Amino acid sequence: MGQITLNQVTKSFGETQVIPPLDLEINEGEFVVFVGPSGCGKSTLLRLIAGLEDTTSGHININGNDATDLPPAKRSLAMVFQSYALYPHMSVRKNIAFPMRMAGMDQATQDAKIEAAAKALNLTDYLDRKPGQLSGGQRQRVAIGRAIVREPAAFLFDEPLSNLDAALRVGMRLEIMELHEKLKTTMIYVTHDQVEAMTMADKIVVLQAGVIEQVGSPLELYHTPRNKFVAGFIGSPKMNLIDGSEAQKHDAATIGIRPEHVSVSSTEGTWKGRVGVAEHLGSDTFIHVHDTGLMDMMTVRITGDIQVKHGDDIYLTPSMDQMHRFDEHGLRIA
Amino acid sequence: MARAITTNRKAVNTALAWAIGLLIFFPILWTMLTSFKTEAQAINDPPLFLFFDWTTENYSTVMERSNYGRFLWNSIFIAGGSTILGIIIAIPAAWSMAFVPSRRTKDILLWMLSTKMLPAVGVLYPIYLLFINLGLLDNVFGLTFIIMLINLPIIVWMLYTYFREIPGEILEAARMDGATLKSEILYVLTPMAIPGIASTLLLNFILAWNEAFWTLNLTAAKAAPLTAFIASYSSPEGLFYAKLSAASTMAIAPILILGWFSQKQLVRGLTFGAVK
Secondary structure (H helix, E strand, O other): OOOEEEEEEEEEEOOEEEEEEEEEEEOOOOEEEEEOOOOOOHHHHHHHHHOOOOOOEEEEEEOOEEOOOOOHHHHOEEEEOOOOOOOOOOOHHHHHHHHHHHOOOOHHHHHHHHHHHHHHOOOHHHOOOOHHHOOHHHHHHHHHHHHHOOOOOEEEEEOOOOOOOHHHHHHHHHHHHHHHHHHOOEEEEEEOOHHHHHHHOOEEEEEEOOEEEEEEOHHHHHHOOOEHHHHHHOOOOOOEEEEOHHHHOOOOOEEEEOHHHEEEEOOOOOEEEEEEEEEEOOOEEEEEEEOOOOOOOEEEEEEOOOOOOOOOEEEEEEOHHHOEEEOOOOEEOO | OHHHOOHHHHHHHHHHHHHHHHHHHHHHHHHHHHOOOOHHHHOOOOOOOOOOOOOOHHHHHHHHHOOHHHHHHHHHHHHHHHHHHHHHHHHHHHHHHHHOOOOOHHHHHHHHHHHHHOOHHHHHHHHHHHHHHHOOOOOHHHHHHHHHHHHHHHHHHHHHHHHHOOOHHHHHHHHHOOOOHHHHHHHHHHHHOHHHHHHHHHHHHHHHHHOOHHHHHHOOOOOOOHHHHHHOOOOOOOOOHHHHHHHHHHHHHHHHHHHHHOHHHHHHHHHOOOOO
């Protein structure tokens, strides 16, 4: 259980249409990530699925049933919010029990499920505390616990990790992935962080201005971005996009080459530039190259450590078979 | 800025605050003092401040002459009843205004408040006629209802301000968790807004307790609360300042005590939303 289909769904706030007609198929058990810059409509789309916003037109099917006009409670979905949205006046135990209490589940079942969820999420010692006495990571676990006990058809996550610090974020990311492996329940996850999208998703939905730019597996998006926007958005550091005469040499309006697909030399290469800032990560080095005459600043990623100084001349050679070509509309040329 | 306030200025501010406080409190203090004087001392020129023969004679006379208990009960019933009734109506109203506002919500709020700007006497005639026709004159239920309506805009406004401080995501979480609208308001919103609801209750209880215009005009004997009890001592056949003062003191004492013990809640309620 957990098949969700969006059919010509639109959403307008007053005169402004934030989601133009949109179709999307989410399969049973998939981990789907909605990703895009802020204001791209990804959260709105999630809230439409949740039922927290009404669709302006179109249909939403959940498990084959038309759920377009169902209230959130009747859609058998569970949601984890960015702000955790725990009930501050209830203990952790009562927070987790709340959806079961609303469903009228008997006390013994409730207790058993709370124990199981608390054990799975390392919350056993905190069951009698109030949310205010917990750390951010613990609060997020309580929110997840509250979602699990509902045994929903799908989990909806609205940027659940953005309030956590970097170290905790990586840990929670793994926990959510483990949870998905264990439960095999459909999960829809909204984030603006393309690293989260790449690492977690079975399927990524890239959105811009309410429009789906591309749907695919992380590697599909990485290797064959459908257009310039996806090419620039997926991958870190960003793909170098080069317009003008250099692109015309390759029969394209724009060519794209990822930083990791450029090799460097101090003596010879296709393009010449001057070293700007070099970021040494140990495992990798990111070199920002100026004055190539191709674009403002080109980024190159070299595995391992390489000694370059600010202002050094540097030669770059793109790996031709890894080059992406785009036409004047920004669409990929096969 | 905080450091710029020196000890000297603090002392001046404290003295000023006390002076203003005493000035405001003086009429009440004078009423209380007068209630312990004889009628002759009460109108003595120059006025006697503390050095007079203290007597409780006025209180015994007042207790003998009127049924204080009945007035007190009516006051409690009207103030308590109108406040509870008002809260029950105002919670859903404030909920919808705070969490599902429409384009006209602000206008509705202002329009509601504007009814408080109308002089009450302006609607006395129609309401009096309505009360006669409905047989509600001198009836505690009728009075409770009208006072609830008078204070409803303030209750809605206060609750609205409190509810606005509650993150909407928590209510959305409740909706996702399967809560119906009733459960959402009952188990999530109301417990979170308890401090706000408590100060709203208190303030409205005090407002209803002190309401004199409608209680005087719509009651005679049966439903008369303490405000009418005070008025009954300002008789046309001569002024009995001491007895009037005793009656006033007895009428305001319960609410003064309530206010004293709940001042923290009250101050929070009155400044809420203003200080952020």
